[in-house]
Amino acid sequence: MDEASNFTLPSSIISQLNEFSYGGFLLFSFDDTGAPRFYAQFDNELNMMGLQKSAELWLKGVNDINAMNIKNQLSEPIDDLDEGSEDEGSEDEEHQDEEWTDLDDEDDFSS
Numbered sequence: 001m002d003e004a005s006n007f008t009l010p011s012s013i014i015s016q017l018n019e020f021s022y023g024g025f026l027l028f029s030f031d032d033t034g035a036p037r038f039y040a041q042f043d044n045e046l047n048m049m050g051l052q053k054s055a056e057l058w059l060k061g062v063n064d065i066n067a068m069n070i071k072n073q074l075s076e077p078i079d080d081l082d083e084g085s086e087d088e089g090s091e092d093e094e095h096q097d098e099e100w101t102d103l104d105d106e107d108d109f110s111s
Contacts, residue, residue, distance in 0.1 A: 007032055023047030
């Protein structure tokens with residue numbers, strides 16, 4: 001069990017990944033304890049920068065999707081509160097929609 005806690009990918013797998021990729025790779029995974037691990041190998045700086053930029057764009061896309069999902073979930077009306085008073089609910093919904101209009105700008109969600 002002690003050997004498993006120090007698990008790393010065998011060098012043969014890393015070599016095969018590099019052999020079958022053109023210019024290098026980035027690999028993210030979790031070890032047996034749940035800690036994130038990453039492996040990277042590049043043939044040159046140009047390929048490293050290209051993969052770095054691709055990873056940045058992918059992460060930005062994931063962040064944008066998550067932000068939109070959170071925004072949509074928070075802007076949905078809550079059924080339990082709407083049942084109690086229908087007249088007040090419409091005013092609250094209008095105010096809620098106004099609050100979210102400012103969040104449509106790309107600059108508001110950045111990392």
